[in-house]
Amino acid sequence: MADYLPEFFTLALAHALAVASPGPDFAIVLRQSLHHGRRTALWTSVGIGCGLSIHITYCLLGLGLFLKNSPAALLTVQALGAAYLAWIGLQALQARPRSGDIDLAGGPAEPSARAAWTTGFLVNLLNPKAALFFIALFPLAVSATTPRLVQVGYGVWMTVTTVAWFSFVSVVFARESVRRAFLRHGHWIDRALGVVFLGFAVSLALASLG
Template sequence: MYWNEFLTIALIHLLAVASPGPDFAVVVRESVVRGRRAGLFTALGVGSGILIHVTYSLLGIGLIVSQSILLFSILKWLAAAYLLYIGIKALRARPMDAASMEGETTVARSALAAFSTGFITNGLNPKATLFFLSLFAVVIDPNTPLSVQLGYGAYLTGATALWFCLVALLFSQQRVRAGFARMGHWFDRLTGAVLVGLGIKLALTQAR
């Protein structure tokens, strides 16, 4: 009965999650610089961040945020500040050899820290707020049972985590990481520039 609705949601989500953004940049950076374990936990954090958006969409809080310039601005500036923070840190990256890169993987980044990075990056994204608000307000019929809507939320969470886990697995391959052993700091700086750019763009975003 709800297959058409689900397939519409799945298609829209696929197009949205495959579009490069802060989540993609952070997962790739963690995977390349710190290894597969950090990349996977970051991906799981991004996926779990979806639960925040699903929860407030179901509760109707997303509608309040979208209609309140103050609340939207607070969320926007928090997200922009966080992206600028991790972006500037990446811009300050220094050259490292394979041994130091391995050290980054095993010592400098705990599973909780990697998970938190992904969770915060996704959870504070106001564009995700508007995306999920639109999804639950426009695509999903108000008469759809709450249990079915929760199923949609579980799918969106799992699909997002799976997608970014695949991204992490790809970019954490030994050949890929070995290629960045000498030039990795330039990649890190490039990623930092992207994150800073996304942060600035986000800061300039106006509520609609």
């Protein structure tokens, strides 16, 4: 196994930098933490990890090369991703100020665990930048002679660490003091995040046109 440590460290470092950088995944976990609380944000984090595992799986199966070499397939993914992120952004822009007592129990219309998971899953799965990251990373960092079981181990590591990172983000931003301040003035933060999501959507749309 020591022979594959350089590969592993290369993948782990590249993945860590990608996960920690601000993007749609971070933005949705931040919004879920502040808007609905820790439970919803944690389920969203698990959904993000599951979406990531799909990208890893098709790269391991060699389907990533098909997506890379198929402009029509990549354009479809970009269009779906842009539409979904735009929808989330428009939802966030409609946030209204809260009135009355501040309720930290999750607030009105708290999504179910399944709905929160689905949100995280789709945000990651429909993010072409996530797809392209793994399509480009695996051929460069992983040798064709690396055993499939070792490659699966790489994928499990990246999936688990992704869930762990966003779970940490969930816990930090779902703290009572943070959420209480958000729930008093959170419609402005929610609207700002809406602009961020629309920015991601426009970026994907422009990339698909280019």
